[in-house]
Amino acid sequence: MSTTEIPRLDAASLRADFPILDQLIGGERLVYLDSGATSQKPRSVIDAEVAFLTRANSAVHRGAHTLAAEATDLYEDARATVAGFVGAAPENLVWTSGATAALNLVAYSIGNATAGRGAPASAPLALHPGDEIVVTESEHHANLIPWQELAARTGTVLRHIPVHDDGTLDLDAAASVIGARTRVVAFTHVSNVLGIVNPVVELVALARAVGALTVLDACQSAPHLALDLPALGVDLAAFSGHKMLGPYGVGALYGRTEVLEALPTFLTGGSMVTTVTLDDAEFLPPPQKFEAGTQPVSQTIALAEAVRYLQNLGMDAVQSHEHTIERRMMAGLRGIPGVRLLGDAEGVSRVGLASFDVDGVHAHDVGQFLDARGIAVRVGHHCAKPLHARFGITASVRASASVFTTEDDVDALLEGVSGVRAYFGVGA
Template identity: 75%
Template sequence: MTTAPPRSATLDPETLRGDFPILATRVGDSPLVYLDSAATAQRPQSVIDAEVSFLTSANSAVHRGAHTLAAEATELFEDARAAVAGFVHAAPEQLVWTSGATAGLNLVAYAIGNASLGRGGEAARRFALAAGDELVVTESEHHANLIPWQELAARTGARLRHITVHDDGTIDLEAAAAVIGERTRLVAFPHVSNVLGIVNPVAELVALAKAAGALTVLDACQSAPHLPLDLPALDVDLAVFSGHKMLGPNAIGGFYGRADVLEALPPFLTGGSMITTVTLDEAEYLPPPQRFEAGTQPVSQAIGLAAAVRYLDALGMDAVQAHETLLERRLRDGLRSVPGIRLLGDAPEGIDRVALAAFDVDGVHAHDVGQFLDARGIAVRVGHHCAQPLHRRLGLTASVRASASVYTTVADIDEFLDAVSGVRAYFGAGR
């Protein structure tokens, strides 16, 4: 089994690449240059091994059986919870397993909707919405942190409002202060934009929300794999992240909550494993996190995600951030130097970022750029990246996005930049 590398102050992606079997893939005659990690990151062998080991030696239902395999599966499952919770500096009981960030955000939205119907008793009344109450998002949301709030507003009569962004993609804090007010009940926003790579001003937005007495919900999908992440220190009430973006399996994610918030929220999904007593007329529910984990759990996926965070933790998230800062600068500087490239979110120096850049090529559709790069073995993302409102704000319907991870090398970035520099000539644009 491949083990995580020893922690160090620096990160050597050339060495790490050997831990990721898929990076040996060739696309036609070209070696794979994988620059789509913001969509799905690749998995090290240790993550693959962890899932396979569980499935071949301990596979069983958790929290249900009294036999040896069930006990071992339960112990591994809860050990995984402790590892992933520790990665974001939370207590195990503050981490709920979900199938991903989208499921976590829907969990919150539907739980609040249930509270608005009177479910959850006196403790849940603090979350109940009524006509005239306001939910606030930003103009830079991934659809997963927008549509659930649209639906919640439609079900409760609440009003959905948004905070605008500047032309460079940064959050307009003056607009935020004007939008967040006495009727605001919830503020949801991304830690890092999945289109722009900009690290948003969490402290300022949380302060505005707290002054209004509003709940805060953080989308940490694009920060968890790239930055040291201390959710309690950020002082958000709730947060979500997805395993497949942080070197882990698909169909697993984390939903973090402050203890008092989780204890007061009514459940969303109901059924087995989340109850204490059931009669034909009513049921009593377990405390968090089990209250929110109805049904059969993603056990092997949770164990795989724990292996992923152990891998990242062994690298040291400070080292990960330093490596990706180097790549981010090279990526952005290189794109700025190519004629006909419009870099999205090209904010001034001093704005924190992750190694992600989206851009538009003058005269060439994003999908054509993607196919051109793919023919050279370079995998990037094309389209609206589940952020149509942000693209519309920036005057586009689609863009090309390149994103890096721990295994990305300077040579990968340079090969990408060299290919991008030939796009317009190939398509006869700009003559």
């Protein structure tokens, strides 16, 4: 085998690693195409969490007994594993309860800087009336509403970069929207509706040119692409465990060292302090200063196991496999009469995700029709209402792949969607 050849994933064999897939839904084989909402977990991830809870369960960074020391070691080893997965050092990775919590942490921390907390190191992050925060039209609500709230609290202006009709970002508009008053540029790496990989390097360059902070939502890229966040040049990035074969209740915030040091604290309490008096407190350095209270210890350990599972497969192999699935899915949906693909752009990088509208049939009805055939998809606005409004619809159907998605799964989806309009008596 040449050094450039990428191994192929045997997705059909990988299904055996995921216990939940070994069942029938309404008498039909389960075709799970909702990994964009939450991924299924391989047995090794489930076992890793159970093993911790049954053999090493204890609070971390608190006790001096054997279990506490072992739990702390496992917890910090998990941090190193997950940080390495995205190209970062352990001290640049903050544990959170998920990406939503990570993005809110950043927005509220900047708000604290604006209120004068953490000065003088935090002063450069402070916002002032007339300053601008820039997002894109394709953001998940978790990377939109925190910035709306921050703008409302600080008197800043929230602006957005529009998308073209094919779903790609309008970079010409971005160059005019990002300007001298821009202080924050927050954007998704991969749209959870369109599946399109956004041009991170170009957006970072525009932000850097005006001294703006960049915040990346990497929820839909971390499970599917080989990530090197420092190489991308972003200041901060958030991702969640449950979308990348890991458990619920855990996610991470990546940050460049100087940015994490400058951000004021958000949540305060135990485990993130050095000195406390009745009148004042001093905080630990990052990442611990952002990790107040009891942490999701078993979840971090299970997430590290999910990372090891993906690393054993090879992220190049994962990306290649999902590219094959994406092309088959997009081409098939494109050929079904009455189906409109959202973000049907040519020549762009994508992950294995497609959202579509079936003419004359509500997305929820399409989802129920497919579910009766054992096919699990997401229906609704996918926490991206403004983007759906941009395309003139209130809801869509989304099919999203993972490492265990097979071509047979895609064919089952296509066969199901092909029968939707006839079943509901729509069209010729």
